[in-house]
Amino acid sequence: MYNLNRASQISFPGEDILQRARIFSYDFLRQREARGMLHDKWIIVKDLAAEVQYTLDFPWYASLPRVEARIYLDQYGGNDDVWIGKTFYRMPLVNNNVYHELARNDFNRCQVVHQLECHGLHMWSLENGLEIFGVTPEDILRAYFLAAACTFEPYRAAERLAWARAILLANTISEHFHNNLHDKKRLECFVHCLFEETDVLWKERNLKDAIITKALSQLIDLMAREAQPVHGGQNYTHNLLRLAWTQWMMQKIDKEKEKYSKSNVKGPRHMVHDGQTCLLLFQIIEICAGRIGESSSMINNKDNDHFIQLCCSVCDYINHKVLLSQDTESNEAALKCIDKEIDWAMQELAQCLLLRSDECMRNRMTKQTLWNIVRSSYYATHCPSYMMDRHVSKVIFEPV
Numbered sequence: 001m002y003n004l005n006r007a008s009q010i011s012f013p014g015e016d017i018l019q020r021a022r023i024f025s026y027d028f029l030r031q032r033e034a035r036g037m038l039h040d041k042w043i044i045v046k047d048l049a050a051e052v053q054y055t056l057d058f059p060w061y062a063s064l065p066r067v068e069a070r071i072y073l074d075q076y077g078g079n080d081d082v083w084i085g086k087t088f089y090r091m092p093l094v095n096n097n098v099y100h101e102l103a104r105n106d107f108n109r110c111q112v113v114h115q116l117e118c119h120g121l122h123m124w125s126l127e128n129g130l131e132i133f134g135v136t137p138e139d140i141l142r143a144y145f146l147a148a149a150c151t152f153e154p155y156r157a158a159e160r161l162a163w164a165r166a167i168l169l170a171n172t173i174s175e176h177f178h179n180n181l182h183d184k185k186r187l188e189c190f191v192h193c194l195f196e197e198t199d200v201l202w203k204e205r206n207l208k209d210a211i212i213t214k215a216l217s218q219l220i221d222l223m224a225r226e227a228q229p230v231h232g233g234q235n236y237t238h239n240l241l242r243l244a245w246t247q248w249m250m251q252k253i254d255k256e257k258e259k260y261s262k263s264n265v266k267g268p269r270h271m272v273h274d275g276q277t278c279l280l281l282f283q284i285i286e287i288c289a290g291r292i293g294e295s296s297s298m299i300n301n302k303d304n305d306h307f308i309q310l311c312c313s314v315c316d317y318i319n320h321k322v323l324l325s326q327d328t329e330s331n332e333a334a335l336k337c338i339d340k341e342i343d344w345a346m347q348e349l350a351q352c353l354l355l356r357s358d359e360c361m362r363n364r365m366t367k368q369t370l371w372n373i374v375r376s377s378y379y380a381t382h383c384p385s386y387m388m389d390r391h392v393s394k395v396i397f398e399p400v
Contacts, residue, residue: 001025009060012351042084046077061346062382064149070394104400113154118144128215133172143168145392150372158226162288191249194242228290248280271380274319275312294366307352311370314345318377
């Protein structure tokens with residue numbers, strides 16, 4: 001029944017039998033969990049109850065790779081797992097202490113890298129004065145955690161740090177825009193600060209504007225230096241990053257002026273992205289990874305690219321859900337409706353991601369970047385704060 005639930009979590013639109021199987025197996029396992037009966041008469045394992053509980057609490061859409069790996073390492077029994085048929089037996093090629101030790105050492109080695117990067121991210125935030133805008137150490141830690149939980153490999157440090165820094169600064173800029181919508185001239189100077197020499201007096205009159213523009217300019221320089229080398233050189237990477245940020249800021253101001261954005265979202269800070277910010281993160285990560293051609297092709301054809309449209313739609317739905325969740329009693333019907341929309345869109349995304357076997361490896365990696373961004377937002381709204389803090393501790397700080 002547990003394996004049925006896991007399999008049914010990956011379903012595509014129209015697969016009604018899998019949908020019913022997921023609901024049935026979920027209810028069955030929850031009932032067994034409530035009665036303390038999560039065990040299997042055919043196998044003796046280390047912690048089957050915790051394994052089932054994690055799968056029920058964090059289905060495939062909400063399970064981040066590094067969190068899942070850390071939890072599995074705790075639950076893996078190695079040589080102590082026993083299978084039961086006509087006799088007791090073990091399967092050394094499946095349950096093996098050598099494999100467990102190798103996985104533990106690999107996880108702990110990677111964890112040290114993450115700890116050093118996280119400390120560097122805290123220092124970067126302090127050096128750029130982001131605490132003036134209300135960015136807390138908890139915000140920094142959670143932003144880095146979401147990036148590291150999806151792109152954890154040591155050699156992908158440029159992507160991981162670009163993700164964390166970009167989302168911290170993007171959310172800071174978004175809130176700054178929201179608080180200054182009345183001053184159109186000021187916003188216009190801010191948006192064009194990366195490509196044009198703006199009025200110097202504007203920065204002198206607005207200290208916070210000067211701090212953010214300096215932080216943004218220095219971040220783009222840093223990303224261009226750390227990015228994987230490309231044919232056009234560092235200047236080409238630098239110009240692409242400036243263009244991505246400028247386009248995002250222009251779109252962000254237009255959206256802030258709309259009725260939909262006039263209520264300030266006070267949900268999980270620095271973790272839930274709307275569609276525009278999702279695309280910004282996607283462009284920045286891909287540029288820093290050196291996959292410029294693939295990402296540019298998708299962005300240039302985004303109006304006709306179904307995968308990008310779905311990703312943006314899901315992020316907008318999730319962002320809207322956070323807004324509605326501030327008053328769950330009044331918005332109960334709307335929340336149920338938006339949950340259905342999110343679930344349907346995630347099924348379509350999974351179908352687009354998993355069924356295209358004819359794509360080249362780089363294009364699949366590009367799509368995987370978008371999927372990781374969407375899934376991190378889904379996780380952030382799905383996971384309670386206390387549980388996220390526990391996952392942060394396990395993934396970043398607690399050795400296996």
